[in-house]
Amino acid sequence: MSVRAGTPARLGIRLDSRLRASALSEWIKFRSLRSGPSALAAAALTVVVGAWLLGAGNRGSYLAASPAGQAAFDPVFTVLQGIELAQLFVGAFGVITVTGEYTSGLIRGTFVATPQRAQVLAMRALVFTVVVWACCTAMSFAAFFLGQSVLSPAKHAGIGDPGVLTAVFGAGLYLTFIGLLGMFIGVLVRRTPGALAVLFGLLAVLPIVFVQIPGEITKNVGEYLPDAGEQVYKLMHSGAYALGPWPGFGVLAVYVALAAVAAFALILRRDA
Amino acid sequence: MSARVAVPGTGSARHAPPAAYRRAGAALAAEWIKLRSLRSMLLTPLLGAVMSIGVADSAVRNNATGWAHLDSVQKARFDPLSVNFNFVIIGILLFGVLGALVATNEYGCGLIRTTLAATPQRGLLLAAKAILAGVALFMLAVVITFTTFFTGQAILSGAHAPHVSLGDHNVLGHLLGTVYYMTAAGLIGLFTGVLVRSAAAAITSVFGFLLVLPLLADKITPDAVTRHTVPYLPANLGDEMLHHHTGLRPGVAVAGLAAWVLVLAAAAAFSLRGRDA
Numbered sequence: 277m278s279v280r281a282g283t284p285a286r287l288g289i290r291l292d293s294r295l296r297a298s299a300l301s302e303w304i305k306f307r308s309l310r311s312g313p314s315a316l317a318a319a320a321l322t323v324v325v326g327a328w329l330l331g332a333g334n335r336g337s338y339l340a341a342s343p344a345g346q347a348a349f350d351p352v353f354t355v356l357q358g359i360e361l362a363q364l365f366v367g368a369f370g371v372i373t374v375t376g377e378y379t380s381g382l383i384r385g386t387f388v389a390t391p392q393r394a395q396v397l398a399m400r401a402l403v404f405t406v407v408v409w410a411c412c413t414a415m416s417f418a419a420f421f422l423g424q425s426v427l428s429p430a431k432h433a434g435i436g437d438p439g440v441l442t443a444v445f446g447a448g449l450y451l452t453f454i455g456l457l458g459m460f461i462g463v464l465v466r467r468t469p470g471a472l473a474v475l476f477g478l479l480a481v482l483p484i485v486f487v488q489i490p491g492e493i494t495k496n497v498g499e500y501l502p503d504a505g506e507q508v509y510k511l512m513h514s515g516a517y518a519l520g521p522w523p524g525f526g527v528l529a530v531y532v533a534l535a536a537v538a539a540f541a542l543i544l545r546r547d548a
Numbered sequence: 549m550s551a552r553v554a555v556p557g558t559g560s561a562r563h564a565p566p567a568a569y570r571r572a573g574a575a576l577a578a579e580w581i582k583l584r585s586l587r588s589m590l591l592t593p594l595l596g597a598v599m600s601i602g603v604a605d606s607a608v609r610n611n612a613t614g615w616a617h618l619d620s621v622q623k624a625r626f627d628p629l630s631v632n633f634n635f636v637i638i639g640i641l642l643f644g645v646l647g648a649l650v651a652t653n654e655y656g657c658g659l660i661r662t663t664l665a666a667t668p669q670r671g672l673l674l675a676a677k678a679i680l681a682g683v684a685l686f687m688l689a690v691v692i693t694f695t696t697f698f699t700g701q702a703i704l705s706g707a708h709a710p711h712v713s714l715g716d717h718n719v720l721g722h723l724l725g726t727v728y729y730m731t732a733a734g735l736i737g738l739f740t741g742v743l744v745r746s747a748a749a750a751i752t753s754v755f756g757f758l759l760v761l762p763l764l765a766d767k768i769t770p771d772a773v774t775r776h777t778v779p780y781l782p783a784n785l786g787d788e789m790l791h792h793h794t795g796l797r798p799g800v801a802v803a804g805l806a807a808w809v810l811v812l813a814a815a816a817a818f819s820l821r822g823r824d825a
Contacts, residue, residue: 311749326764333768357767361760368752375748379656468656469588469649472751480759481638488634489607 298390298399305386306403309376315369316408319362319451320415326358327419331426338430350512351433352443355423356416359447359509363454366408367475370458373404375468383548393543397463401456401536408455413448416509420444439511439521446508446521453505453525453532454479460535463543478502478531502531575667575676582659583680588649593688596642601696604635608700612707628711629722632700636726637759639692640733640786643685644758647737648750650681655745660825670820674742678813681738682731689730693723725789725798732805733758736782739812743819758783782808 306312334354338346377383390396420440424432433440458475465471479502486498499519507524519527566574583589611631618626654660667673697714704711712719736758741750762783768774778784785808788801 311746329768330764333771333774336771354767357764361756361764364752364756364760368748372748468747469645469751472748473645476641476751476755480755481641484637485603485635489603489610 294392295395295399298392298395299403301386301389302396302399302403305377305382306373306400306407309373311372311376312369315365315372316411319365319369320411320418322362322365323356323358323415323419324422326361327355327423328426330357331355331423335427335430338427346431348512349431350510351424351427351431352420352440353510353512355427356419356443356447356509358419359416359451359506362415363451363479364476366412366451366455367458367479368472369408370404370455371462371468371471371475373400374459374462375466375471378466378548379468387548394540397540397543401459404455404459405452409448409452412451412455413445416444416447416451419447433511442521443509443511446525450505450508450525450528453528454502457502457528457532457535460532460539463539464535500527502528504528571667571669572672572676575669575672576680578663578667579673579676579680582654582663583650583677583684586650586653588646588653589684592642592646592649593692596639596646596688597692597695599642600635600639600692601699603638604632604696605699605703607634608632608703609707612704612709615707615709626710628701628704628709629719632697632704633722633726636693636729637783639689639730640758640783641755643689643730643734644737644754645751647681647685647734647739648741648754649737649747650677651738651741652745652747652750655825656747664825671817674813674817674820678735678738682735685734686727686731689727689734693726693730697723721798722789725802728802729786729789729805732782732786732809735809736812739809739816742816743812757781762787780804 331354334349338349341349377386386396387393420435424434435441435444457478458471461475462468462471465474482501483498483503486494486501504519504524505528507519508521510521565571608631611626615623615626654663663673664670701711701713714720714723733754737750737754740753740757741747744750744753762778762781765774765778765781768778779788782805785801785804788798
């Protein structure tokens, strides 16, 4: 009892001020991450310049295509495909926000200052989500408008057309979730190369493996890989994938949620 | 002045710079210790071997069991070597990552400062690193490629599907081309690692450059510009060793890949000379 007697003053720090302090320190670490701005800049460059190249490259082929090919042409997905490259940058950004701290040893200081580790991780995820979502949504809209104007004589979409606003918003959301996936994998692996290998394996290598192995099982399972989230920025959902935009995005969200649960469970019981 | 005057006696022999070959030998020895104690040097090739051989074999097995059910067009198009080596891209990526780690690991832990203090001849240092890593990667690539080939073709012949043997026309050339491509991918990773100095940036570059960029480039409709640039991306040059779909001559592909490696090597040597650690 007597041991407890001295503590009330310390326990008296209210939860909201603790959360605010935690968010502030996470924000300082986030914005001073040296590779952060370049990762986001590389993603933006890839998505926007990619939209221009893909729009210009597909304009001619659309006009030359058969009526069936023209009907299947997806003007939104076509110009947003740069995301396939940009997701590596955003995912790597998510990984480094965590593993950089383990490499430099700062994580020990962080956990001494804030022993509530779940709170640290939650605030970091919050800061990351807000900033990355804002940037990625902005680059997605920029890519959309640029790409459509380049596509122009060929089939193109307006932002008010059915499903288009969802798709363009969804593209920013997709990139954000890939970043979060990278972040939680970073917590699980704690080392940059290993975490990047896991993330890139999931995003880029597994889909290739599943496409190449013929058979019913791989076809069915292959639909439920994290890149199913790409469905959210497609207008046309015919073809190999049967999942719609939000069910597809839900698959990605489930992966992120699983990684988050594992990350929160492990960060509480492991050393730094 | 007085310090210099004192030297000519016995001291000069001790302080004379070591012969060039001794210096190279010492640099090689130092690089070898670092290479063999790199933990990823064991894990990554092991993972690469298991993935490449395992996944290739399961793909071949799938094709072998389905062989009887193929129609005549599919049978005519069946390429036993292509089926066997569809998964070489996994090996390529892991080799690229391994090369990147050989270079960036030293920057990550700060050992590079000691290394550069011990061997101020930075060009020599990079050459020693590249030679040792290149030889190690080459031998690993030989093991992985030939194991993949022999197990894959054995499965095909067991299922009475068409298969090839080492003596058949062009087969050995294809296999050596694959080994060359894997080694080149590792060196591309290594020199990229020296250029960017961080594991994260190097690994992301390797994946972007070798895997995603060619996939994206394929989605742009061919025009005058892409027709003369896209086939020269390193991944497409390497693919040419196995599939022959870009229409380049094998000699051009071999030379093109070598040019990529050399250009990156020159850039890495140049930047290593001028920058801090």
